[in-house]
Amino acid sequence: MKNYFFILVLGICVSCAETQMSPAMTAQKVVESFYSKDNSQLKKYTTSASYETFLSVQDMFESQNSSASNFKVLDESMDDKTAWVKFSTNFEDNPETFKLIQEDGMWKVTETDVREKSPF
Template structure:
């Protein structure tokens, strides 16, 4: 009986912990949640400053009718707790670049500082 209880607790712990998302996966989630106007998801995967910036411009965009973003990575780099992801989607004509930081063990899209440039 103890063995079964221990196994049940272990399975629940593993299921609840979830796998950490990569910077690329996080960037895709942020893009899709922004264009689909999924605000709780957008907030979860962005820093507070970045979330506010997205909110300031979101009314200028209509919710995406096509759920397929066709998210395509062009370049990415990761250096410690900072990552950069350059990508193309169906939503925008030109490629976009996100800066991500690791916050509380999870990748989050953050603001790019004044004069800061992507490493590629």
């Protein structure tokens, strides 16, 4: 009987736990949700300020199929609280860089400070 209870509790814990995505996976999610205009996903993986910024420029871009992004990580840097991801996509000619921070136990894309430079 104890084994059944243990298995039940373990199953509930595993099913309820959300796996934290890496900074690179989060950056890909943000890029693809931005271009496909999936704003619920965009909001989930960005800070409040970044989300508002993304929304303000989103209408300037045509909706794209997220599977066509060809997202490729070019460089990545991470410490305990901040991560940087440099990547390329089919949507832009030049590589882009996102700054990510830990918020609510998740990596989220945030805005770069005025004089802040990426490590790349």
